[in-house]
Amino acid sequence: MRIGFWGAILLLAAPLAFMLAFFAAPFVAIAFNSLQDPDGGLSMSNYVRLVTDPYYLKAMGTTLSIAGWVTLITLLLGYPLAYFMVFRVRKRWLKRILYILVVTPLFTSNVVRAFSWIILLGRNGFVNDLLIWLHLTDKPLPLLFNKVSIIIGLAYIMLPFMILSVAAILQNLDHRLKDAARDLGAGPWSTFFHVTLPLSLPGIVSGALMVFTLCVSAYVTPSILSGGREVVMSMLVFQQYATVLNFSFGATLAVALLITAFLLLAVYHSARFAFAKARQMRGNHAA
Amino acid sequence: MKKTALSVVVTMLATAGGTAQANESLNVSAYGGSWGDALQACIFTPFEEATGIDVVVEPSASSVTLSKLQAEASSPIMDVAWMDGGVSELARDSGVVAPIDPSLAPGLAGVIDQAKYKTEGGGIYAVGNGYFAVGIVYNSEEITTPPTSWEDLWNAEYAGRVILPSAVNSIGVPIFAAFNALAGGTLDDLTPGIEKMKTLEPALFFDSSGVANSGFQTGEGVIGAHYATQAFTMADGGLPIAYAIPKEGAMASDIRIHIVKGTKNSEAAHKLVDFAVQPAQAGCLATRLQVGPSTSGVELPPEVAARMPWGADGSIDDLAVADWTAINAYRDALSEAWTRLASGN
Incomplete structure (x- = not known):
């Protein structure tokens, strides 16, 4: 049975209305607010302040670099875990338990998890005690209240998102393709890099997108684990809204962050597109 | 039979509606954490017991409370708000708090003068609840x-x-x-x-x-x-x-009580302010939070007195209030x- 034109409109109407009411409309209001100067007139002064002050650009850089590192780390940790769960674990019940274990941390508040890292990463914390005991260092390393602690805290929170999106793709991968590659003489590594990895790219892409965007907008974890020594955009936005009470500059920071993230995603997508096209061409030549 | 059952339900609903109406309630923005717990135990719970007015608390830090009040200024949801000194002045300047009428909150007579914060016009915009x-x-x-x-x-x-x-x-x-x-x-x-x-x-x-x-x-x-x-x-x-x-x-600095401008429950809000500055409530907060009472005549046990912000033998005059x-x-x-x-x- 096909859904008719009006049927499709009807089905789309609800999510569309929801997005319009709770995302588009507030965003327009915020964007408009960001163009207001303190006297309520329209001006670009907030944006000029943002672009001309290296402090805000640096905060933007910190935010993006933290999100980039977390994406890379969750990919490097999450991919092997997802691979293991999908291909190596044969028993169904064990697989289920592993999925539950991956998801369980999501049920705990980020606040609690950030505070746990303070205890673990502190001067007298577990991690430093362990490093000293292993004679890897003779005095405690500064692991807390810097970029390192923010990245560790966020990577821990984001890992399940990466594992789940990669595992979802690996799960549906046609196993016979791997067997075929092995049959045709490809070694395990060659099979992985030429068959499994390219086929799982959609999972990596969606996982990376999710992790990156969640990191860019994260507030609780950076604000607790930065100890105020590092500043990310969400903290500046909060400060403008909640303590300086300059709502229009807060809006400017938020809009600038969103635009930058969109631009980066656009670059990412066009690079991927170009890459895929190049591969296709190469494939055609080989054929 | 069916009809009787229906009428019973209708009567029950009506009674429920009636009691809900009789039970006034106040929306209060106050602190979270241990400060919120202390306010609940020292002020809100005993207030509910004494007056029958429900206190619905929405916890948030002072500055967040203020931005909330500003955002809701056109149709206020909150009736009473606890905010720190500093934020309190910002609330005054942004016009989100209403003057407190001492005749509706006679307990204010027991509050020291420095803790009755007045606008230039002389109206009280905030009352101290402890230093x-x-x-x-x-x-x-x-x-x-x-x-x-x-x-x-x-x-x-x-x-x-x-x-x-x-x-x-x-x-x-x-x-x-x-x-x-x-x-x-x-x-x-x-x-x-x-x-x-x-x-x-x-x-x-x-x-x-x-x-x-x-x-x-x-x-x-x-x-x-x-x-x-x-x-x-x-x-x-x-x-x-x-x-x-x-x-x-x-x-x-101090914690202060404000009545939100445009509240529809001004009378009940004044009752809460009056209740919060009573010596018993101020003494309770002093014991639980070591805040120095801004209500005069509060008797404190020596171990509590030793922890007052002005020290064991000091007074409000020893504080460098910002x-x-x-x-x-x-x-x-x-x-x-x-x-x-x-x-x-």
Whole structure:
């Protein structure tokens, strides 16, 4: 049975209305607010302040670099875990338990998890005690209240998102393709890099997108684990809204962050597109 | 039979509706955490029992409360709001609080004059509900000679282990103003304070007390500017943490009660204000939070009196209460300079 034109409109109407009411409309209001100067007139002064002050650009850089590192780390940790769960674990019940274990941390508040890292990463914390005991260092390393602690805290929170999106793709991968590659003489590594990895790219892409965007907008974890020594955009936005009470500059920071993230995603997508096209061409030549 | 059952249900619904209407309720914005617990136990619960008016609390930090009140200004949801000194003045200036009428809250007669905050027109826009102090909090195991001055934070031995409030915390900005003044600066000229701060090596800047406490607990910091209350809480929890009043004077501020402009429950709101400043309530808060009562004639047991922000034998006159109106005029600049210093920019 096909859904008719009006049927499709009807089905789309609800999510569309929801997005319009709770995302588009507030965003327009915020964007408009960001163009207001303190006297309520329209001006670009907030944006000029943002672009001309290296402090805000640096905060933007910190935010993006933290999100980039977390994406890379969750990919490097999450991919092997997802691979293991999908291909190596044969028993169904064990697989289920592993999925539950991956998801369980999501049920705990980020606040609690950030505070746990303070205890673990502190001067007298577990991690430093362990490093000293292993004679890897003779005095405690500064692991807390810097970029390192923010990245560790966020990577821990984001890992399940990466594992789940990669595992979802690996799960549906046609196993016979791997067997075929092995049959045709490809070694395990060659099979992985030429068959499994390219086929799982959609999972990596969606996982990376999710992790990156969640990191860019994260507030609780950076604000607790930065100890105020590092500043990310969400903290500046909060400060403008909640303590300086300059709502229009807060809006400017938020809009600038969103635009930058969109631009980066656009670059990412066009690079991927170009890459895929190049591969296709190469494939055609080989054929 | 069917009809009777239906009519019973209708009667029940009607009665339920009736009681809901008879039960007035107040929406109150107050603190979370231990301060919220204390307000609940000392004020809200006994108030509900005494008056039958329900108190629905929405917890948030002072500055967040203020932005909420501003956002809701056209149709206020909150009736009464607890906010810290400093934020209170901002609330006054942004016109989100209503004057408190002493004839509707006769308990105000027992409140000391300094704690009845008045607009230029003479109306009371806020009532103090207790003073708290920010002084030097230190690890008494690592620091055996008690610190005596804010200058001790610059001691080379504590480099990299100093804990300070961030600009998001309500005492961050006034602490910076105080340090700037000690360094010889004025609110117009923050350079001395900025230069002075550059010679200090902090461990962390805390948004909320919990982060500072964890910092002391894990040994990240050994000394810092922090709330006296929190020092006593940590000490009572068995940690080697002590509190010292610097010779320049502990910095003080207070928690204040406001009635939200445009409230539809003005009378009940006044009843809550009246109830909150009664000596029994002020004494209860003093015991639980070590806040100095702004209601006169509160009898405190000696162990509570010893922990008052003004010290065992002091009084309100010994406190260096921050000049919020002046600080607020420079809030943007102070806040930005402080955040930049914190992140080493």
